[in-house]
Amino acid sequence: MQSIAVLDFETANHQSNSACQLGIAIVEPWRIVREKRWMIRPRRLYFSPRCVAVHGITAKDVLNAPTWDEIWSEVCQWIDGSVLVAHNAGFDANVLMSTCIAHDLAIAPLDLQCTRLISKRSWPALRSHSLASMAEYLSIVFAHHDALEDAKVSARLLIEAASKSGAEDLEQLENQLGLVRGRVWSDRVRHPRTVRRSRIETVAENHSRYEPRRFSKDGSPLQSGKQHRPRRMADEILKASLGNSPIEGKYMVLIGTLLGLDRQDSAAFLSQLGAKIQADINLQTQYVILGSLCESEFDTLAGITTRRQKDIADRKENGQALTILSQRQLLAMLPAGLETARDQER
Secondary structure, three states: OOOEEEEEEEEOOOOOOOEEEEEEEEEEOOEEEEEEEEEOOOOOOOOOHHHHHHHOOOHHHHOOOOOHHHHHHHHHHHHOOOEEEEOOHHHHHHHHHHHHHHOOOOOOOEEEEEHHHHHHHHOOOOOOOOHHHHHHHOOOOOOOOOHHHHHHHHHHHHHHHHHHHOOOOHHHHHHHHOEEOEEEOOOOEEOOEEOOOOOOOEEOOOOOOEEOOOEOOOOOEOOOOOOOHHHHHHHHHHHHHOOOOOOOOOEEEEEOEOOOOOHHHHHHHHHHOOOEEEOOOOOOOOEEEEOEOOHHHOOOOOOOOHHHHHHHHHHHHOOOOOEEEEHHHHHHHOOOHHHHHHHHHO
């Protein structure tokens, strides 16, 4: 039975290649059988105040620690042949990939799953599925933002979800919850995602993009017929952007919806353009996209909550490059974006 390597990274600054601590807990359904923590000296010993405030690790703490290339062979032994699992898995997978790129190290392709998605599907009634909130709900006491502690809590979430569903292995748990694995390569990451009937996408195994596909209530694929205007508009823009998407690989947070599509199709549209869609702003985020908002989402005239406004301002002050785009500004970046929107609106 395939083992599961639950991992967590802490970074020195907003650069995803600045790993300074790694924790791994190995799960062999359904218990933790091994665990380890590594302190890592980043190539650049700059620790941003924001990151230090989160995890408490400073340059002094890693001054005599090994570099990533010095521990890589050992880390490989821990993760080789395993499914990688993390809470907000896209972040940790990108730290792994970026840190390896910075040290000219190759990664054997590895499957990827996310305990945040698992938590959302296993406990849908909860208002928050952050690691701290889930730990509190399950009465797990831990030292948050210590890499090994976080990895162990993620492993506990996985084990609790499997126990709740009665799944015998990870594949069965994924099938029951409607989850699709992501994948990590040496040069790119495909994020895990949830699957819903009536609108979910199929992914080519060897490609980071996916094509939307629709299903009827009984699960059978629908034949393409006359498309609604928003879908036609999106398809025209996707066709014009084929092989020339300026947002390829960009990390984005979407607020609201785009082009008259619903929330899921709006996110799928951006993903097809190569963007990496995130649930909330983090150290990787490059763009915040303001789409159309329902009345309940207008906490401010700009559609950005006071918390998000402060978060963006703090991140910019600490050197993170964040850009806020309206739907029109986003379309202006895309080949034929504004032209297509105008044509379809006539």
